[in-house]
Amino acid sequence: DxxxxxxxxxxxxxxxxxxxxxxxxxxxxxxxxxxxxxxxxxxxxxxxxxxxxxxxxxxxxxxxxxxxxxxxxxxxxxxxxxxxxxGDLVKMQILVNAEPVDALSVIVHRGRAEQRGRGMCEKLKELIPRHLFKIPVQAAIGGKVIARETISALRKDVTAKCYGGDITRKRKLLDKQKEGKKKMRQFGRVNIPQDAFISALKMDEN
Missing domain, CATH: 3.30.70.240 (Alpha-Beta Plaits)
Incomplete structure (x- = not known):
């Protein structure tokens, strides 16, 4: 408490x-x-x-x-x-697709929390492979998000077999794909490579 x-x-x-x-x-x-x-x-x-x-x-x-x-x-x-x-220390959590990743939680000084969180989110964006849905990567203290990056989704061309100019069918396929990605984002699991855990904790400094 x-x-x-x-x-x-x-x-x-x-x-x-x-x-x-x-x-x-x-x-x-x-x-x-x-x-x-x-x-x-x-x-x-x-x-x-x-x-x-x-x-x-x-x-x-x-x-x-x-x-x-x-x-x-x-x-x-x-x-x-x-x-x-x-020390003025706080617990910073990393959330991947809205799920906290306990292994990436760190105790940081409040004055460096935003910089550290931004760096970890940027690093994870590079390390986590793209999925078929967008993946938000967030750093948060308590309920407050202090940094965020988004891993863009892989796009499958669902209209590849639609020949000619049937725009209505193409639009239906794209809408169906969009709805499917929304469900995948809600229920899909994100695979985080093992080497991402240590790499994300190491801060690159210029």
Whole structure:
């Protein structure tokens, strides 16, 4: 019951990153984007050692991959748990064809929820194969939808065997197809590939 929750705490870590000086700016930006708090910055020759406090929630999925990407593999990363801190956290659900997908539900910071939800919806739109009906992909907090993408339907040419100019019959076939797709959207099941689950949780950042 939300009315009985006093506060929500999340685990934090102290992260130590060794990086060549030329990539330091990219590393600082990455840590700041992940709600990090800089604690220390020292130099040893051409390498910098930066220490950040970071929420574990912002690190667990793809932080290391992003760190390697922005430093071309030259950074090293070590961390240790420091404790728990109160956070403005919310549960974000992903709905595919109006059905919640529990495996894609995540706890996110409220300030990053819309960005995270939009990114996950866009990624799922790419990963889920098209069906014979439109598939809405939504991110929601409580009953409020904060992001949405729509996977367009595959279209079967039901008028292919209609020769000549019988427009009335063609229209009836198209109307029947439209009604059938409406029922499929209501009762059809959406197949989500296994690799979509991990891929959707990894956020691409420019």
């Amino acid at each position: 939300v009315m009985k929750i006093d506060r929500i705490e999340e685990p934090w870590i102290s992260a130590t990153i060794l990086v060549p000086d030329e990539f330091l700016g990219s590393v600082l930006k990455l840590c700041e984007d992940r709600r990090g708090r800089q604690k220390d910055l020292t130099y040893a020759g051409s390498r910098a050692m930066v220490v950040y406090d970071l929420p574990l929630n912002e690190v667990v999925f793809d932080f290391y991959d992003r760190l390697k990407s922005v430093t071309r593999g030259y950074a090293s990363f070590d961390y240790q748990m420091t404790g728990y801190e109160p």
